[in-house]
Amino acid sequence: ANMQKQALRRLKLLEHQILGIKVNNTSSQQKLKDDNGNYQTIDLLYREGRNKLDWFKEKGWGFKDTEFVIDDKTGKVGLTGDRYVFSGKLMPDFRTWAESKIGIDIDKIAVAQKAMDVDPPTFNEEFLDSLDYNFSRISFDDKERMMHSHGHCLQDVFSLRYGKFKRFVDCVIYPGSTKHVQKIVELANENNVVIVPYGGGTNVTQALELPDDETRMIISLDMTRMNKIKWVDRANMTACIESGIIGSDLNRELEKYDVVLGHEPDSLEFSSLGGWISTKASGMKKNEYGNIEDIVQAITIVTPTGTFERYNQCPRVSHGPELNHFILGSEGNLGVITECVLRVREVPEAKVYGSIVFPDFDSGTKFMREVGRSKIWPASIRLVDNLQFQFAVALKPESDSRWQTILDKIKKFYVLKIKGFDQESMCACTLVFEGTKEKTDKQQTFIYKLAKEYHGMKAGPENGIRGYFLTFVIAYLRDFACNHNYIAESFEASVPWDKMDKLCYNVKDRVYASARNKGVQGFVFVSC
Numbered sequence: 001a002n003m004q005k006q007a008l009r010r011l012k013l014l015e016h017q018i019l020g021i022k023v024n025n026t027s028s029q030q031k032l033k034d035d036n037g038n039y040q041t042i043d044l045l046y047r048e049g050r051n052k053l054d055w056f057k058e059k060g061w062g063f064k065d066t067e068f069v070i071d072d073k074t075g076k077v078g079l080t081g082d083r084y085v086f087s088g089k090l091m092p093d094f095r096t097w098a099e100s101k102i103g104i105d106i107d108k109i110a111v112a113q114k115a116m117d118v119d120p121p122t123f124n125e126e127f128l129d130s131l132d133y134n135f136s137r138i139s140f141d142d143k144e145r146m147m148h149s150h151g152h153c154l155q156d157v158f159s160l161r162y163g164k165f166k167r168f169v170d171c172v173i174y175p176g177s178t179k180h181v182q183k184i185v186e187l188a189n190e191n192n193v194v195i196v197p198y199g200g201g202t203n204v205t206q207a208l209e210l211p212d213d214e215t216r217m218i219i220s221l222d223m224t225r226m227n228k229i230k231w232v233d234r235a236n237m238t239a240c241i242e243s244g245i246i247g248s249d250l251n252r253e254l255e256k257y258d259v260v261l262g263h264e265p266d267s268l269e270f271s272s273l274g275g276w277i278s279t280k281a282s283g284m285k286k287n288e289y290g291n292i293e294d295i296v297q298a299i300t301i302v303t304p305t306g307t308f309e310r311y312n313q314c315p316r317v318s319h320g321p322e323l324n325h326f327i328l329g330s331e332g333n334l335g336v337i338t339e340c341v342l343r344v345r346e347v348p349e350a351k352v353y354g355s356i357v358f359p360d361f362d363s364g365t366k367f368m369r370e371v372g373r374s375k376i377w378p379a380s381i382r383l384v385d386n387l388q389f390q391f392a393v394a395l396k397p398e399s400d401s402r403w404q405t406i407l408d409k410i411k412k413f414y415v416l417k418i419k420g421f422d423q424e425s426m427c428a429c430t431l432v433f434e435g436t437k438e439k440t441d442k443q444q445t446f447i448y449k450l451a452k453e454y455h456g457m458k459a460g461p462e463n464g465i466r467g468y469f470l471t472f473v474i475a476y477l478r479d480f481a482c483n484h485n486y487i488a489e490s491f492e493a494s495v496p497w498d499k500m501d502k503l504c505y506n507v508k509d510r511v512y513a514s515a516r517n518k519g520v521q522g523f524v525f526v527s528c
């Protein structure tokens with residue numbers, strides 16, 4: 001029996017080697033229980049910097065090296081690190097704007113708790129003892145358990161800073177293959193253990209919140225070590241990809257094959273393919289590439305009653321219901337998605353940013369309605385109201401060149417004094433055009449001509465770039481606000497055109513009323 005066990009371990013190592021990752025030989029000898037009989041973390045494929053705890057913030061959003069801070073010397077707000085266009089820069093106007101317009105008191109600091117008190121885990125020994133190295137890593141670490149017990153809505157972040165979750169996962173298992181997942185699901189089923197799949201943990205729907213009355217052992221199945229592109233079929237422009245891959249890694253890897261996916265939710269740097277499918281995600285360039293449901297062609301999902309996979313190369317089948325549609329948006333309730341076949345596209349020949357300013361939100365929405373009707377759609381088009389426009393302007397970083405500063409002043413003078421736009425009512429639209437040069441040229445001509453009909457004015461690519469940069473740092477800004485006693489959250493809604501005005505008005509009204517009733521002090525900032 002011993003020899004058989006040893007042989008099995010060797011085979012597992014071989015399997016991991018075939019999967020192409022460096023194997024940590026010593027840990028494969030480790031037992032799940034230490035000499036004192038306590039369960040211990042085992043990593044069969046340890047690689048430095050691989051663990052999310054190494055680089056992701058524990059009490060908030062994003063990379064550890066990136067945050068909005070107050071610069072000691074100037075007292076201005078700046079962004080640390082070097083990952084983003086404006087990293088390492090100060091935003092000279094932001095502090096004054098935040099203090100005067102939204103009433104943040106920058107000098108008031110809200111100190112977060114040192115560490116959350118994590119409840120001890122519940123173990124199902126039969127399950128754990130039968131696992132038999134069918135994983136890449138297993139962890140009982142408290143911080144890792146905490147990180148896998150939440151998503152990223154404000155309530156989650158508030159608990160991370162000041163409170164405690166009702167229930168924590170009891171251990172985190174990282175499978176390395178569909179076979180691992182099948183074995184883990186089978187054992188969990190046999191031993192009455194709960195599995196919660198985990199991708200990037202970025203959901204904003206409390207999809208990872210655990211019920212406090214759950215007495216069974218809960219496992220977080222972290223899929224991020226299943227992150228390989230299995231094949232790319234250029235003839236049919238499809239690719240088979242493991243579900244744990246994180247968006248930005250996926251983009252980088254697909255580039256090597258000269259193809260793109262085009263699905264880019266704002267959480268792209270941290271969310272996973274499996275998460276996108278499970279939450280039916282929408283990307284900022286969906287006009288060109290489609291939403292996730294338009295991109296997915298086949299899904300492999302391991303369920304308690306077996307593995308479902310149905311893939312044929314035909315782009316469409318007419319008989320029978322489309323089972324993929326049941327899986328899309330199922331938030332981990334039906335099983336564990338392990339891989340899928342996606343439609344990929346040629347790398348676009350052209351990518352052009354743009355922006356337009358409108359005298360008021362009403363003109364902007366009317367313009368958007370016409371773009372919708374026209375079916376001539378830029379890859380991405382976003383309209384923001386006056387408050388959000390002011391917010392974006394306040395976040396403008398200092399310029400490296402004196403000439404640029406002078407030029408900016410002239411532009412501002414032109415827009416406000418000559419064109420007569422009012423800073424207190426104007427709004428902006430940001431654009432990305434992607435495709436062949438011919439197509440993007442045509443789109444730009446159409447869009448800017450149409451904008452003129454609604455008194456819009458072309459405002460240049462820099463504002464477009466800044467607008468899209470903001471989408472990547474918005475959650476960092478939320479954390480900055482939290483540091484100064486200000487809570488912030490964003491909601492996304494899909495709404496028919498004829499209800500749009502009402503929705504904007506009613507949401508604002510509801511938030512103001514609620515804040516009033518709850519005695520919230522200071523200015524309540526609601527923008528869309």
Ligand SMILES: Cc1cc2nc3c(=O)[nH]c(=O)nc-3n(C[C@H](O)[C@H](O)[C@H](O)COP(=O)(O)OP(=O)(O)OC[C@H]3O[C@@H](n4cnc5c(N)ncnc54)[C@H](O)[C@@H]3O)c2cc1C
Nearest residue numbers: 199200201202203265266267272274275278281282332337
């Ligand atoms: C700053 C920010 C920006 C965002 N921008 C967007 C956006 O532009 N568009 C958008 O649609 N959403 C956006 N979101 C929400 C979120 O990023 C998406 O819902 C994303 O798809 C979640 O993916 P994830 O990998 O983080 O999933 P997780 O949060 O890890 O999981 C979400 C749910 O899916 C399940 N799940 C995860 N992986 C699997 C799997 N392999 N098999 C089965 N079930 C699984 C989990 O159990 C859970 O129920 C944003 C969130 C933040 C914080």
